[in-house]
Amino acid sequence: MAGLLTIVGLGPAGPELITPQVMERLAAAPTVRLRTARHPAAAVVDAPSFDHVYEAAERFVDVYKEIARNVLALAAVDDLVYVVPGSPLVLERSVELVREAATDMDLKLEILPAVSFLDTVWSRLQVDPVEAGVRLIDGHVFATAAAGQTGPLLVAHAHANHVLSDIKLAFEEPPATAIILQRLGLPDERIVEVAWADLDRELEADHLTSLYLPEVAEPVAHEFxxxxxxxxxxxxxxxxxxxxxHASLRRHLLEETHEVLEVLDARAALADTELDPDLDDHLAEELGDLLYQIYFHARLASERGSFTVADVARGVYDKLVVRHPHVFGDVDADDADTVVSKWEEIKAQEKQRDSALDGIPPSLPGLALAAKIQKKAASAGFDWDGGVEVAYADVEAELAEVREDPSEHEVGDLLFAGVQVARRLDIDPEAALRSAAQRFVSRFRRVEVLAGSPEALAAADESQLTAWWAVAKSAESLAD
Structure with missing residues (x-):
């Protein structure tokens, strides 16, 4: 039978700010655990901490998950008091995780009130947070949490200079100054107004550092x-x-998509890390045109009360988090194939589809549609061993059938078999055919030059055409 889990806070500074109720509960508790001993009031609690978890983990998200697991495991066998800095209900991620899990367990949970660092902040700044409309932001996720906000902002968890650097870089039009608040309530507290350029250079940030931005002229994500x-x-x-x-915009969405693809094809010969100012400017322009189409469709949806562009962003954000359990969860995935397999597995669970082929857009170009169908069927187990040789044999068999019956049906089967060759060689058939078409265009233009006129080209016999074609191919090889 699970015990009683009590979560208490140490307050923002020294032991004098711990409430009498918390002190009584700590004195009577059979088992106590500190999230961290790095707190001015932690010395009054004679109990182990989870500081070793911070030292072993690479990311804070992993730290809080591991601490929550340990807390729940201890509380499952005995009464436990879990002690956190400040107030348990103010920016305490480990407490959030424990509360979420406790609802699924036979676990009694009690959270005692505590003094928050916020009380000290408002006292020092002489600010009424309700009247001023102050928004509390976690410094670890500042760029996303502060998106669209114009202030005032109070940024907590600014525990290191690299966090301050990330905050500084999040603005295109930053405020002129900011107020750094450090170790409030302690003898060495500091409240310093600094120029924005010196935000990460004025002092050494620590776990008792926060940041106050009274006004932000240009909000984070202002351009969006x-x-x-x-x-x-x-x-x-x-x-x-x-x-x-929606219907009238369909054509424009398709056109803008193809214009983006055209620029990507032009960049195909370059490494992703290689700069080409003209191409990159063109790509940025075309991506902007495509973004306009996305915003436009979201705007139409918002007019009928369906969804907004914020819902679109939130939806894809949540979906990507769920479908990346190897990043945000406990699943191991050491290679891209495992990631794709896990993605399809989660997607199937979400969609509750009757067939592995459900959800493939029928409007895809023919080659892309065939490739998608084949990959989905193969992932469901409908495939044969033998590698690309199996595909070669299929092409030969389908070619023989075309010779016997040169119909649309048999030509379609031959093309479908050709797509299987590309799939087994891990080649995108749509990109391969597009590249082949572009090569043909390049060579044919050279043939036109060699012919000299449309009339000469039309009058040329096969041997002349073959000779010109060979020259065009040779010129292409020299150019490469």
């Missing part, structure tokens, strides 16, 4: 917020935008 407002304005005031529907 501004863009969303532009789409809204165009929809309201532009005659062309007003008349658009």
């Amino acid at each position: 917020v501004r863009f969303d407002e532009l789409v809204r304005t165009l929809r309201d005031e532009c005659p062309w935008d007003r008349k658009q529907t």
Whole structure:
């Protein structure tokens, strides 16, 4: 039978801010654990801490998960008091995890009130947080948590200079100054207003450091917020935008997608790390046009009360977290194939589909559609051993059938068999055919030059065409 798990806070500074109720509970507890002994009031608690977890883990998310597991395991066999800095209900991720898990366990949970570091902050700043509308932000996730906010912002967990550096770099138009609050309530407390450029250089941040931004002229993610407002304005005031529907925009979405692909094809010969200012500017422009289409469709949906662009972002964020348990959970995945397999497994559980082939968009280009169907069927176990030789044999068999019956049906089977060759060689058939088509265009243009005129090209016999083609191929080889 699980015991009683009591979670208490040490307050923001010295032992004098620990509440009498917490002190009584600590004195009577059979088992006590500290999240960390690195706190000014921790010395009054004679109990082991989880500081060793911080030393062993690489990421804070792993630290809090491991601490929560240990706390729940201890509480499952006996009464336990779990002690955290400050207040248990203010930016305490380990407490959040414990509370979530406790609902699924036969575990009694009690959280005692405690003084938060926030009380000391408001006292020192002489700020009413409700009247001022202060938003509390976790410094570990500042760029996302502060998106769209214009302040005032109080940033906690600014425990290291690299966190301050990340915050500093999150703004395109930063505020002129910021107020650093350190070790409030202790004899060596510091409250320093610093120039923004010196945010990560003025002092050494520690676990009792926070940051106050009274006003932010340009919010984090300002450009996305501004863009969303532009789409809204165009929809309201532009005659062309007003008349658009999901159906009328379909063509534009397809066109913008192909224009992005065209630039990506032009970059294909370059490494991803290689700069090409002209191509990169072109890619940024085309991605912007595609982004406009996404925002536009979200705007139409918001008008009927369905969803907003924020819901789109939130949905894909949540989906990517769930489908990456090897990053955000306890699943091991050491290679890309394992990641893909796990992705498909989670996706199947989410979608509850009747067939492994459900969910494939029928509007995909033919080669891409065939490749997707084959991969899905193979992942479900419908495949044969033998590697690419199996595909070669299929191509030969289908080619023989085309010779016997040169119909659309048999030609389709031959093309489908060709896609299997690409799949087993791990080649994208759509990209391979597009590359072949581009090579043909390049060679044919050279043939046109060699012919000199359309009339000469049309009048040339097969031997002349073959000679010109050979020259065109040779010129391509020299160019490469």
